[in-house]
Amino acid sequence: MSAPAPQDLRIITSRFDVEDGHTLAGYERTGGYAGLRRAMEMAPADVHGEVRTASLLGRGGAGFPAGVKWGFCPPGVWPRYLVVNGDESEPGTYKDRLLMERDPHQLIEGCLIACYALGLSQCFLYVRGEMAHAQERLAAALNEAYEAGYVGANVLGAEDFSVDITLHWGAGAYIVGEETALIESLEGDRGMPRLKPPYFPASIGLYGKPTIVNNVETLANLPWIVSNGGEAFAAMGAENSTGTRVFAVSGHVATPGVFEVPFGTTTFRDIIFDPLYAGGMRPGRTLKTFIPGGASAPWFFEEHLDLPLEKTTVDQAGSMLGSGAIVVMDDTTDVVKACHNVVRFFARESCGKCTPCREGTSWLEKILSRILAGQGRSQDLDLLMDVCDNISPGINWPPRQTTICPLGPSAVSPIASALERFRSEFEAYLPATAVAVTTSAGAVS
Amino acid sequence: MSEQETVVNITVNGQPVEAQPGEWVIAAAERAGVYIPHFCYHPRMNSVGMCRMCIVDIDTGRGPALQPSCMVAVTEGMVVDTTSDQTRKAQDGVLEFLLLNHPLDCPVCDKGGECPLQDQTMAYGPGESRFVEEKRHFEKPIPVNDLVYLDRERCILCDRCTRFADEVAGDPLITFQDRGDQTQVNTFPDLPFSSYFSGNTVQICPVGALTAVPYRFKARPWDLTEVESTYPNPMGDRVVVQASRDQVLRYQGVDSDAVNWGWLTDKDRFSFEAAASDLRLQTPLLRGTPLGRPDPGGSELVETTWRQALSQAADAIKGAIACNGPQSVAVLGGARLTNEDQYVWARLAKGVIGTDNVDAQLDDGLPADAVLGLPRATINRACTPGGTVILLAPDPKEEQGTLYLRLRHAVVNDGVQLIEITPRSTGLSHLAAHRLHHRPGEAAAVATALVGGDIDPGPDGDIGGAPAADVAAAATALADRADQPITVILGRPSLAESADFTLDAAAELARFANLLNAGGRPGIAFLPALHRGNVLGALDMGLAPGLLPGRTTLADGGSALAESWGSVPSAPGQDARGILKAAAEGRIDVLILLGADPLGDYPNAEQAEEALNRVGTIIASDLFLNPSAARAHIVFPAAGFAERRGTHTNLEGRITSQRQIITPPGTARADWAIATELARQLGADFGFGSPEDVWEEIARVAPSHRNLSSQAIEAADDGVVVADSSIEFAPPDAPTSAPHIDAYSLRLVSARRMYDRGTLVQHAGSLAGLAPTAVLSVNPYDFDRVGVEPGTDVQVISHVGEMDMPVVADPGVPRGTAAFGYNYPDLDVRDLVDPEAAVTDLRIQTR
Amino acid sequence: MARLNANNLTVAQDILSRYPVPRSALIPLLHLAQEQDGYVAEDAMAHIAELVGVTPAEVMGTCSFYEMLKREPVGDYMVNICNGISCHLLGSSELIHHAEATLGVRPGGTTDDGKITLEAVECIAACTEAPCLQINYRYRNQVTTEDFDQLVEDLRDGTAGVAPHGQLAKVRQHIGDDRRAGVSPPDGQGEPAWMARNPSDNGDGS
Numbered sequence A: 001m002s003a004p005a006p007q008d009l010r011i012i013t014s015r016f017d018v019e020d021g022h023t024l025a026g027y028e029r030t031g032g033y034a035g036l037r038r039a040m041e042m043a044p045a046d047v048h049g050e051v052r053t054a055s056l057l058g059r060g061g062a063g064f065p066a067g068v069k070w071g072f073c074p075p076g077v078w079p080r081y082l083v084v085n086g087d088e089s090e091p092g093t094y095k096d097r098l099l100m101e102r103d104p105h106q107l108i109e110g111c112l113i114a115c116y117a118l119g120l121s122q123c124f125l126y127v128r129g130e131m132a133h134a135q136e137r138l139a140a141a142l143n144e145a146y147e148a149g150y151v152g153a154n155v156l157g158a159e160d161f162s163v164d165i166t167l168h169w170g171a172g173a174y175i176v177g178e179e180t181a182l183i184e185s186l187e188g189d190r191g192m193p194r195l196k197p198p199y200f201p202a203s204i205g206l207y208g209k210p211t212i213v214n215n216v217e218t219l220a221n222l223p224w225i226v227s228n229g230g231e232a233f234a235a236m237g238a239e240n241s242t243g244t245r246v247f248a249v250s251g252h253v254a255t256p257g258v259f260e261v262p263f264g265t266t267t268f269r270d271i272i273f274d275p276l277y278a279g280g281m282r283p284g285r286t287l288k289t290f291i292p293g294g295a296s297a298p299w300f301f302e303e304h305l306d307l308p309l310e311k312t313t314v315d316q317a318g319s320m321l322g323s324g325a326i327v328v329m330d331d332t333t334d335v336v337k338a339c340h341n342v343v344r345f346f347a348r349e350s351c352g353k354c355t356p357c358r359e360g361t362s363w364l365e366k367i368l369s370r371i372l373a374g375q376g377r378s379q380d381l382d383l384l385m386d387v388c389d390n391i392s393p394g395i396n397w398p399p400r401q402t403t404i405c406p407l408g409p410s411a412v413s414p415i416a417s418a419l420e421r422f423r424s425e426f427e428a429y430l431p432a433t434a435v436a437v438t439t440s441a442g443a444v445s
Numbered sequence B: 001m002s003e004q005e006t007v008v009n010i011t012v013n014g015q016p017v018e019a020q021p022g023e024w025v026i027a028a029a030e031r032a033g034v035y036i037p038h039f040c041y042h043p044r045m046n047s048v049g050m051c052r053m054c055i056v057d058i059d060t061g062r063g064p065a066l067q068p069s070c071m072v073a074v075t076e077g078m079v080v081d082t083t084s085d086q087t088r089k090a091q092d093g094v095l096e097f098l099l100l101n102h103p104l105d106c107p108v109c110d111k112g113g114e115c116p117l118q119d120q121t122m123a124y125g126p127g128e129s130r131f132v133e134e135k136r137h138f139e140k141p142i143p144v145n146d147l148v149y150l151d152r153e154r155c156i157l158c159d160r161c162t163r164f165a166d167e168v169a170g171d172p173l174i175t176f177q178d179r180g181d182q183t184q185v186n187t188f189p190d191l192p193f194s195s196y197f198s199g200n201t202v203q204i205c206p207v208g209a210l211t212a213v214p215y216r217f218k219a220r221p222w223d224l225t226e227v228e229s230t231y232p233n234p235m236g237d238r239v240v241v242q243a244s245r246d247q248v249l250r251y252q253g254v255d256s257d258a259v260n261w262g263w264l265t266d267k268d269r270f271s272f273e274a275a276a277s278d279l280r281l282q283t284p285l286l287r288g289t290p291l292g293r294p295d296p297g298g299s300e301l302v303e304t305t306w307r308q309a310l311s312q313a314a315d316a317i318k319g320a321i322a323c324n325g326p327q328s329v330a331v332l333g334g335a336r337l338t339n340e341d342q343y344v345w346a347r348l349a350k351g352v353i354g355t356d357n358v359d360a361q362l363d364d365g366l367p368a369d370a371v372l373g374l375p376r377a378t379i380n381r382a383c384t385p386g387g388t389v390i391l392l393a394p395d396p397k398e399e400q401g402t403l404y405l406r407l408r409h410a411v412v413n414d415g416v417q418l419i420e421i422t423p424r425s426t427g428l429s430h431l432a433a434h435r436l437h438h439r440p441g442e443a444a445a446v447a448t449a450l451v452g453g454d455i456d457p458g459p460d461g462d463i464g465g466a467p468a469a470d471v472a473a474a475a476t477a478l479a480d481r482a483d484q485p486i487t488v489i490l491g492r493p494s495l496a497e498s499a500d501f502t503l504d505a506a507a508e509l510a511r512f513a514n515l516l517n518a519g520g521r522p523g524i525a526f527l528p529a530l531h532r533g534n535v536l537g538a539l540d541m542g543l544a545p546g547l548l549p550g551r552t553t554l555a556d557g558g559s560a561l562a563e564s565w566g567s568v569p570s571a572p573g574q575d576a577r578g579i580l581k582a583a584a585e586g587r588i589d590v591l592i593l594l595g596a597d598p599l600g601d602y603p604n605a606e607q608a609e610e611a612l613n614r615v616g617t618i619i620a621s622d623l624f625l626n627p628s629a630a631r632a633h634i635v636f637p638a639a640g641f642a643e644r645r646g647t648h649t650n651l652e653g654r655i656t657s658q659r660q661i662i663t664p665p666g667t668a669r670a671d672w673a674i675a676t677e678l679a680r681q682l683g684a685d686f687g688f689g690s691p692e693d694v695w696e697e698i699a700r701v702a703p704s705h706r707n708l709s710s711q712a713i714e715a716a717d718d719g720v721v722v723a724d725s726s727i728e729f730a731p732p733d734a735p736t737s738a739p740h741i742d743a744y745s746l747r748l749v750s751a752r753r754m755y756d757r758g759t760l761v762q763h764a765g766s767l768a769g770l771a772p773t774a775v776l777s778v779n780p781y782d783f784d785r786v787g788v789e790p791g792t793d794v795q796v797i798s799h800v801g802e803m804d805m806p807v808v809a810d811p812g813v814p815r816g817t818a819a820f821g822y823n824y825p826d827l828d829v830r831d832l833v834d835p836e837a838a839v840t841d842l843r844i845q846t847r
Numbered sequence C: 001m002a003r004l005n006a007n008n009l010t011v012a013q014d015i016l017s018r019y020p021v022p023r024s025a026l027i028p029l030l031h032l033a034q035e036q037d038g039y040v041a042e043d044a045m046a047h048i049a050e051l052v053g054v055t056p057a058e059v060m061g062t063c064s065f066y067e068m069l070k071r072e073p074v075g076d077y078m079v080n081i082c083n084g085i086s087c088h089l090l091g092s093s094e095l096i097h098h099a100e101a102t103l104g105v106r107p108g109g110t111t112d113d114g115k116i117t118l119e120a121v122e123c124i125a126a127c128t129e130a131p132c133l134q135i136n137y138r139y140r141n142q143v144t145t146e147d148f149d150q151l152v153e154d155l156r157d158g159t160a161g162v163a164p165h166g167q168l169a170k171v172r173q174h175i176g177d178d179r180r181a182g183v184s185p186p187d188g189q190g191e192p193a194w195m196a197r198n199p200s201d202n203g204d205g206s
């Protein structure tokens, strides 16, 4: 087992314990805005270069390298915009809110660095609507930063560098976290994902212009990267998963919490069981299953505990680190109910744009509700799988999809995981006659 | 470009297919005969890829993957498989999803029998539903406006109607509301989908969620017979006419590339109700006593036979010729007839009777030389990407709805720059690159400055009322794009001012056209925007003074035609204004009205009244007993659209066929037959037994139409555009100038609205109520000056009349101007307009 | 209820000034209307349509997509109990049942006194604090049934210290006129000046 991360390895949560870390005074006192000053001494392209060198993976879910994505802006097309994805809504995910509430200036500084590096002329900070406190902290921090000359006209007095950051918030819709839906929403529209291609808003995004969409945590890393250099960042963590990452470990653990750990080297077992982190199962309980990266991710089990929290490894094992949300379920868990809970989420949050997701997810939810109510039919378990297959052909990982965006296929993950592993628990919900039919039809169980 | 660059080679189900660059896979496949099922895709709207029905296996080199064929553009070497197991399973899955919440009420659904969802289900759908849960419920059909109902339970959320409203019509008044599986289409509460184009949503709805009130429950698709035809409007919109049991029940737009792209206005779409009206004329009528006995001086119109009616008409004409010469016979109207009808009436009038007092327009259009004598554009030319359109015409949204849709698309999607030279804002103003809204009567000043490059603002810093800076900017923009096609839409922007103002402006643009067109550039061409259905055909067929069929004048073409016809009038006759003046002075003995209603429609109501009072014999050929026909002595019941065959000429000069699907009511006859018969009574045997016979003669004698066969017209998808013309535009010798306006007055602008008191609208039950009530619109900033309050009833006074009406604030009306609709059902603007004056000024006062 | 009042109209203009395209201000303005009236009234939607230059139907399309925007009046306090997976695992269903029994309403319902609207909501990003809830979007963590009863009492007494429904952040973003970089429409812009910098420039201007 690798050693727990020492305090000095905390990069972006370092001010969580600083009482006034969210104020400009507290931020400046603890080294704030040094990254911005440093960046502005460099050529914009060199700042971009540092981010490339850092191999900073996006922290919003897809895990795409930020430096590479930034490079997708078509040259010569202006203006370009920055949109900060602070819509954090994936069940189990809890880190962006803390980053916004406890260290808003760090995020603002990150935004400024990105704008400087890429020539982004305006930044929109899209915060989830339900996060009133985060909105407040960001508004206050922005007001201070504007006043102090960090944001707005002539940043730090520079003649040539001016950028506005507009605080914007949503109004309750998970799908708006998807980057193209986020842009639609920011344009005042219904938050429905756009079709791909174009694959990245970096080429065609807000108002049809090149737009960088980055997650809060991704951007919060920039001040450190610029201050300490991309190489220092890349030196932390694993080769393809550099730096640190913030994980929320929730559910049936002794000490649930939000932990910043070296990326790629810490294992699931470390973060779930180490007393420095989640502290293991509650007394007398054993692990049944866990979701490694938010509600969309296929579930993991005992045998996956020693995998490192490393992107490629987890992908290859058939799931994803996603949004850094680890949800642990112990032996008391009713997996049918848990499965229903997650499916219900996706059914409720489907934007309704494409048929398989709009109709399919709510059908799945209805079938599961019926099973839970004791009204299941013998054919329902196969039906569940077939409906899943019609949303995500093949039910593989990474998912293929008949849908526009990955939300629909996300509803498939919990069903495929739970049904495969715990089929008998589903069958137990079926009325006795119904189960008999299944077995007599030739199933080996 | 070489052949190589214009073709993309793909493979569809093993077959090589040549696709066009940028084409969607679904379209390329369809052209190659492979139908890919779909619901949301519509070729005339942006793809949204929402329904997912069209997903097929597409391999672009990385292995086959399911992709929506409506949103993937073809690429070289692409391999498409629409029959793979994976495709089948995915499509079946989508279909099952769509049916989960769709009611299975096909037997009672208006769409039953022509529903793609039903068809798909029959073809591929699962036999038995695996869905045992309760279906989604919504309140039963709700009206989205007076014409269209929406049944949200049937809706499959394909976004077609909402996209149409937003993208095509520009009236985003129906939208998606709520989210996920609760998503529905709806309006804002108490704010209906008021759009002139709402019926198109019914046509493109792929299921029976949207239904048209006039058609609801009238027929089942399998009871309908249909023909493709041309709607008799200036655009010549291509339509399918559907009928059952000898009654027209529906018009559907046909997707003609060149013309209407499948769209229709509600006014045209639902006008079939008028055709079936009980008030249609069924038998010939003559003057008679209240007891029904014929009596030339009788107070009533009584039924008679065709023989009686025709012979009385012939006698009257013969008498008039004998007493006062052929010029004492005059013909007004005919602009709504087929080309064949028009030709035979023209030959009767000019070749048999010998009168040139013939005019298809009622002094509310433009003279023939301005229409036939300028280089003519097509709609597609006007819509050329990157080109310029100069609007010197009334609001196309009100008068030529589908032209508005085409122009709107061109401006929004294809970068066409629109320059308005109009006396008020139009339905396109918010999209116009330059809005040069001038004072009534001063269009020519704006046109001169625009193309002359000589910006000389008046004392108020404006040119004809438009800010000089705006005119200068427009002039620069026009010059910048002078190597792209420039198209002038030319019409009468206001009926409260002399046509000469428009002609002066047109003359300026024409001069510029000569300059430009000489430089080897695409130059300027004109698209006439005139009001009546087939006014272009009427001019082509010679229904105007001084004109002969085939775009030639009496002077130039007279001798040639005289050989075929026997004779032609010796001197040019009078236009409508001259005819009615002569009639009022007692110089017209016989007045033939071809679907014309001078009492209702001629700008000088008083003169029309005097004229009809003095004419000895009025002969009317019409569908309805309109106010003027009611004063006739002899009435012929005419066959209308869909009741006869023929051809139509649209504003481009495009000739397309009209086909018959039902029999005319009673003994009504086609006008060509009426005219042929009347000629026979006058001793001339034309020998026409069918409209084809007539066309054959047209193709023989009309120079511009020479050798154009009926077969050629039939064979071409979008008809044939006739471009030749030997007419020359002769602008007025000296420009007219508008008199000075005093500080207390407002200058009047009056143009038609889509829904008015016109015969067709008023006889179509569903449309009649849509005509707005009269209001005077004034710029918000003028109220203080003229001393009235917006929203109040005021007294409006001109030097010829006065009336009371409400006045409203309308920023679309320039300062110093007042706008009043031309043809309101309740108040008649003609009571205020002095037809002899160049402009009309109004004073307004609180009552 | 109503169009935006004069005060809020000023706020609305300020909000509009931060977006290159007015329609982008739609959701912030809907929040403003909700702050004014406790919900988004139809008149307010029509007013906002005028302000951003779209039709009321388009405003409705957007407004109805988002869960937080209420188109009917709700209680003074929205009590949103999280029913996300982490809270579910730690007893949110029991908490919701308890709330239903205590308040006498089902999720979505409002108590007779008009004070409290109960909702069972999806994950509110406090997963390590399960079970949790929000009152008018302010968090309460690790809520027991006793905590809940106390909370209801405080809400009814007015001692919970929570602003009425509609208000979110208590601090608004404010940009002094001299501090604005300035917003321009998305078309016709060139490369920003600073992109021309090279390493030897000293860019901090000091």
Ligand SMILES: Cc1cc2nc3c(=O)[nH]c(=O)nc-3n(C[C@H](O)[C@H](O)[C@H](O)COP(=O)(O)O)c2cc1C
Residues within 6 Å of the ligand: A057, A058, A059, A060, A061, A062, A063, A064, A066, A085, A086, A087, A088, A089, A090, A174, A175, A176, A177, A178, A179, A180, A213, A214, A215, A216, A218, A219, A405, A406, A407
């Ligand atoms: C259904 C769905 C929901 C998402 N929700 C979020 C979210 O709440 N926050 C987030 O940062 N990214 C979310 N994403 C990922 C974004 O689309 C996008 O990849 C991310 O914001 C990019 O930022 P990054 O590159 O910095 O990670 C979501 C994606 C999908 C498909």
Ligand code: SF4
Residues within 6 Å of the ligand: A175, A192, A193, A349, A350, A351, A352, A353, A354, A355, A357, A358, A403, A404, A405, A406, A407, A408, A409
């Ligand atoms: S998959 Fe679901 S959320 Fe994504 S676009 Fe389709 S309906 Fe909307």
Ligand code: FES
Residues within 6 Å of the ligand: B037, B038, B039, B040, B041, B048, B049, B050, B051, B052, B053, B054, B055, B068, B069, B070, B071
């Ligand atoms: S037709 Fe392609 S997704 Fe609907």
